[in-house]
Amino acid sequence: MQDPLPPAVLVSLRSRREALLEEARRDLEGAAQRGETNAPGSSLVVIVDGMLRAFEGGDPEALAASLRGSLESMGTPLDGALSALGVVRRAFVRHVVASSEPEIAGAAADCVEEVAERVAASLAKQSVEVLAETRRTLAHVESHHEWLFSHLPAIMHSIDAQGRLSAVNDRWIEALGYTRDEVIGKRSTEFLTPESARYAREVVLPAFFKTGRCDNVLYQFIRKDGSLLDVMLSAIVDRDEAGNVVRSQAVLTDVTERLAAERAAQAAVAQEETIRAQREMLREISTPLVPLGNGVLLMPLVGNVDHARAEQMMAALLDGVVTHAAEVAILDVTGVPSVDAAVAEALVGVTKAVGLLGARVVLTGLGPSAARTLVELHWELGSITTKATLRDGLAAARKFARAGC
Known part of the structure; x- marks a missing residue:
């Protein structure tokens, strides 16, 4: 970095702080009207004061770190911060060129340019690092989500926008007996009994895509060995910003044993009623x-x-x-x-x-x-x-x- 600005130039810049801010604000508003930036005007104060500290011999990288924290707290994105830094840089250069002696004006302008460039480079570098860390975090979250999806002790599947199975978890495979290669890419209705498939197409799915969810729908799936699996299915739709269906996620609860017990209980009640009626008949006959x-x-x-x-x-x-x-x-x-x-x-x-x-x-x-x-x-x-x-x-x-x- 070049030597700090001459004291006289620095004093002049400090005395012109409000004028510099007003000049930079006009430039920023003009850029915003042209759709070139989304930086808030309040970010200019942070950048102007930070630049003044840097001209005193401060570290541009440290300044960039401080600016980034302040601008992020204000909700200023990287492109907006760089735009605001640009209008501040131009305002400083115009001032030092107009107010300095010719023999030092060029050097002062170069000092302003160097500080602004180093601050901009540091901001961009830190933003790239943050972006990389964000991506690593997202990758970790996605990996954890995939692990949870696969290993949760619940039967789960995901269906893509074309209505085909895009993912099934381990419990789904275990419950139905198929391999993933036999399942992925096929429609879930292909694994339902004809009655359940018709009910899904004619009743459940139209309402599901309209409301975005369904709860406790009773279906019968056909296992690979031909036996039936009774489930209660609940699902939600995942849409993009335009409202288009991206995928749906479903959780299936195995109710085979419960329904079998209920049917057995109903049969027992019916049998008891038959026996009672027969006894009454025998009583009347006897x-x-x-x-x-x-x-x-x-x-x-x-x-x-x-x-x-x-x-x-x-x-x-x-x-x-x-x-x-x-x-x-x-x-x-x-x-x-x-x-x-x-x-x-x-x-x-x-x-x-x-x-x-x-x-x-x-x-x-x-x-x-x-x-x-x-x-x-x-x-x-x-x-x-x-x-x-x-x-x-x-x-x-x-x-x-x-x-x-």
Whole structure:
């Protein structure tokens, strides 16, 4: 660097600071109107004061570092800073040439030019270094993003602007069983079941590209081995500044086991309902109640009579007596294979309960072995009227009904 400016020139520059600023401001505004710069006028103060310090023998590189920090805090880009530096340089040169003695004017102008050039070079160098560091940071971020995308424990894929798979992560490959070469470049709908693919094309995708996102869409993917993978897919659209689709990113949640469990639970509920209906049907079949008119009911029993069926029989018969205002109930046990203590107890209990409602019971169909069993068990049938056949029982029941029991 040349020697510092002569003291007289430096004093003159200091005294002309405001005039220099005004001159540089006019030049900068003119350049801005012509679209040549975007530097703010406030940056001129920083540059003028920094140049004055440099003319006193300061280090231009140190000045550049200081200027760069100040200009960055003001939001001045590199091209704007260089433009502002240029108008300040021209203002200084014009002043030292116009105000200095001819023998020193040239040297003073060269000093101004050298300081400005070194400041500009230092600014550019520092900006290049910053740019390089920014690029290294971005590369690191992108590398980290790619690593996260590949290794996150979630099924993820990316689709390009043409609607083709541009990236799938490791979990996607693991879940579906394909290699990347079998996947990249193909449409994601190629891996969906026909129903899911149609739903995607006709419903999901039109809304997705309109709103820029979709949430918890249920799809079925086809694995390489032919099995199905149920997923809940959520995705977002990435657009450029013009609003054009650049890519989309999707996260898929495997819900195969959950849906299988839900379907199993639904099937179990349906099966339970079927069983309940069948039980109800069997109950009605096992304890049929036939109104015969004229105050007579018939309950033909078929099969074994256990405790549960005895309770069912009693409930059905009592309800029928009340509903039909019956006076006589016929219990036909022709279809009961054997009459034991449980059957006898049930018959006696039914008789007593029906009697409390003001009706009576006619028992038909008792065979010799059944009668013998009842005698051996010492069961007293009490007020039960017994008839050998259902025909006889019907006749007796009608007679009781006409007589009002």
